[in-house]
Amino acid sequence: MSDPNTEHFVAPIDDAVVEVDALKLDQKKSNLWLDAWRDLRRRPLFYAALAMVTLVTVMALWPTLFTEVAPNSDCQLANSNGAAAAGHPMGFTFQGCDVYARVVWGARTSLAVGILVVAITAVIGIPMGAIAGFFGGKVDSILSRIGDIFFSIPYFLAAVVVMSVLASMRSVWTIALAIGGFAWASLARILRAEVLQVKNSDYVMASEAVGRSRMSTLLRHVLPNSLTPVIVTLTISLGAAIVAEATLSFLGIGLGDTIMSWGNDISKAQTSIRTSPMALVWPSLALTLTVLAFIVLGELIRDALDPKARARR
């Protein structure tokens, strides 16, 4: 069918026809991590979370920068449940100890437990997930079933049992092992799913065609490209581990009485909640803010590492 109305139209010939496939490099370099960092830097919430995390870290490393008062030895029963006084901004506990000093010194325990749990989770979960996902077949079946067994036991319940059994040797290490030893399975699952996706990429095949061994391909190409969800999960689980320690300590099966911990303090403060509620409020606030900071940080990193989520904002 010919159309009488069709004319031959030619656009004015200008210089707009550029070179085919011209190389347009931005001044700024760009890759996943750089772009994520640029995104994070623009977000006020990131600075708030980072400030809180830094504060807690400094408190944990050098508590004497914040307080001269010894949290245990300077307790005087005369001060029992005392209100805030000069040099003691948060008042006193039932035992007459300085609440502010205890909050500062408690950061060390919470952070230590959090970091240890994350380390244990990563050390067990990353190899389990990566190897299961990458090698597949029987290796995957065996590793994934082991993971499923641990996954089916709620890690908190397991930690309660372990801590009850190990009542005589409660320390930061035992509590971290009890939590981390059962929490790694979900990390392994997440990583395995990611590895399954990444290992089908052409660059993995290209790496093998070059002659790189399977294990070396896993470490060089597959793992670095699968770490995004791992980093996010680990950041959030650091917060969750601190909560778990506090909960166990609150229940009386966490850390021993001699160890300074926000969970222990909250537990002890409940006896005198009517007379001096602040002794309970301060350590609770410290706990909440710390955990919130880690979780917010994890969520922000997740968004920053996902280009699609970045575009949506």
Next chain:
Amino acid sequence: MTNEPLTTDITQQANVVVEEAHDVDPNKPLVEIRDLEIGFETQGGIVHALKGVSFDIYPGETVAIVGESGSGKSTTAHGIINLLPDNGTITGGQVLFQGKDLAHAKQSELYKVRGRDIGFVPQDPMSNLNPVWSVGFQVREAIKANGIATDKRDVQARAVQVLKEAGLADAERRMAQYPHQFSGGMRQRVLIGIGLAANPKLLIADEPTSALDVTVQRVILDHLESLTRERNTALLLITHDLGLAAERATKLIVMYQGKIVEAGPSLKILQDPQHPYTKRLIASAPSLASRRISGTQVDHVGGPEAGVDVAELASKHGHGAVEAASKPVIEVKDLTKVYSIRKGGFKSEPLIAVDKISFSIPKGTTLALVGESGSGKTTAAKMVLGLEKPTSGEIIVAGTQLAGISRKDLFDVRRKMQPVFQDPYGSLDPQRSIGAIIGEPLRVHKVGDDHSRADRVKELLEQVSLPTEVAKRYPNELSGGQRQRVAIARALALKPEIVVLDEAVSALDVLVQAQILQLLADLQSELDLTYLFITHDLAVVRVVADEIAVMEQGKIVESGTADKIFSGAETEYTQKLLEAIPGSGIDWSKLG
């Protein structure tokens, strides 16, 4: 694929809609697009995808919009029915459909027009049918939404009719099936059926066949053509394939960077292109070139050439490598690969992916292994590369037998043979710099020290015409064509004798494709490389191959020199493939 003739009495089965040609004034445009501008909001501000596009579509006319990716051709198609992504808006101009401006119409008015007056066939048949609903349900849904029929029995009858018209012979039975039980071509037929369900006045088809094999593509397009002609439906065809557009459309619109650069009668534009961009596009389209491209002794240190006239190059240089009948670098004998497909429970069924194929490639030449999807060509390539173990047969690469080879010997063979894969976005590790990617083979094979490796990376970047500062950058900063150059540079790092190119140019735009093909030809003559070129695209084969082996269902059905195959294919299958190349019906020799 069902090729049964359509029953002619289909209109009698459902008397809901009376099929007849649209009664409209043929001299008044159906759609008038006036200065249409569309912008997309992105992080870096508003991107203007369309910068004032104007054209008309007359009743019953077939118009094709041709352009490269990013030219705005799909945006135009979506803009007509005002169906843009969330971040896209019409920022200016009008879309007058029978006098009514769709660009400024209310949603409720648009609902009435979409489907009923303007049908739409989307690009990807694999993702545009909902996998959890049966095909019949999705057709019925479209019929109900357009208010063609409301009574349950009428809807059902119309759905059967729609699918029969779309070319599904046993429509009643297949309606209860789900999309995964349909082949790509069948799904596209269903989508065309849905698009035409309400007997619209205009059908917009956005790259309707680019995901399909050429032979299937031809059948679908023939069918689409006859359906629209019968009903006097106007067709707007969006495509990247110039040959296809010229063959199917009366009017051609060439778009470039959000603007129309040339428009007019298809044949006139092909014969006498006026705009430099159109000229370049026509010169680069491989289906229009008649002979193989040869390497030119160009200085690679300069920037990428602005455009490569494939036909001109082919006529200027004869190819010299074939004459030196040296002994083969790759020899494949009775190569077979059988997979076992699990059939539920403990049963499994053998699937012969590659069936006793044999070929050999002399040094410095190119063998193209051609076939449609599922023909076993990629499996064959993977076996040659040592990425899959053959079930039986022999592969001899540069004198080394691959069967039963030790790990260490395979490692050594890999120095002599390197791959380039199809997807330029997937074949480079996004977390490593370009320099690290190109240098990886050198590090793995412990060639040289850090300093000499960096020098080699520079040299390779120059060979593929990329500036050396790219080495510090990351893959996401490069375009598809540039990434493919990087992949070629990586393949050349170890100075191999053989490069296996698995659909290495299939994902690229025509102009970029021509550039890469030229680069490959230059490198071949410069470094005396041997290519095993895997592709589905016979048009590309024509410009790269010395020898061709055509695969169908795991077997090589025909092989011979490129000239012989293109001048007189012996088997019916090869002839069918050749005829299906878009634009093959046009006598190019008569064109300018």
